[in-house]
Amino acid sequence: MGLKDDIGAKLTAGLSPTHITVTDESDNHIGHSGWRPGGETHFRVEITAPAFAGKSRVERHRMVNALLAEEFANGMHALAVTARAPGE
Template sequence: MRTVDVISEKLTEAFAPHSLKVEDESHRHEGHAGHRPGGQTHFRVYIVSDAFKGKSRIERHRMVNALLAGELADGVHALAIHAAAPGEGGM
């Protein structure tokens, strides 16, 4: 299974998001640290979930990073997170 699919599945199961978009941006990082042939190293996540209500930006990032700790330890070099609660602007 592709890493982008694993990330999407885990986020969906854990946070029941209203919206979720996971982008593999590995192609944009060729020649940079952490890039490997075949990609699957650099990702950007846009997620809107009730689970983030009342949480700070840091708390939200910690929640996502904790959930994806295995992927981060096993080849994901970079993960940009845009996490919001429903009704918050920007997503």
């Protein structure tokens, strides 16, 4: 199981989303800061979860980042997040 799958599994376990898409965009960042051979450095997450209801954009991103702290510590360089509550 790769990092993309790990990200999806952790966010699913922690936030019970109604929708989640995780995309590895590392190939778009070849030669940029944080990129390394083999990829798995730059990701995009689109997630809809009831846990985000009533939360600001910053609070939602903090929730996602907290769940993925281990991945950041182990070499994930960048994460673009679109986080919504259902109905948004």
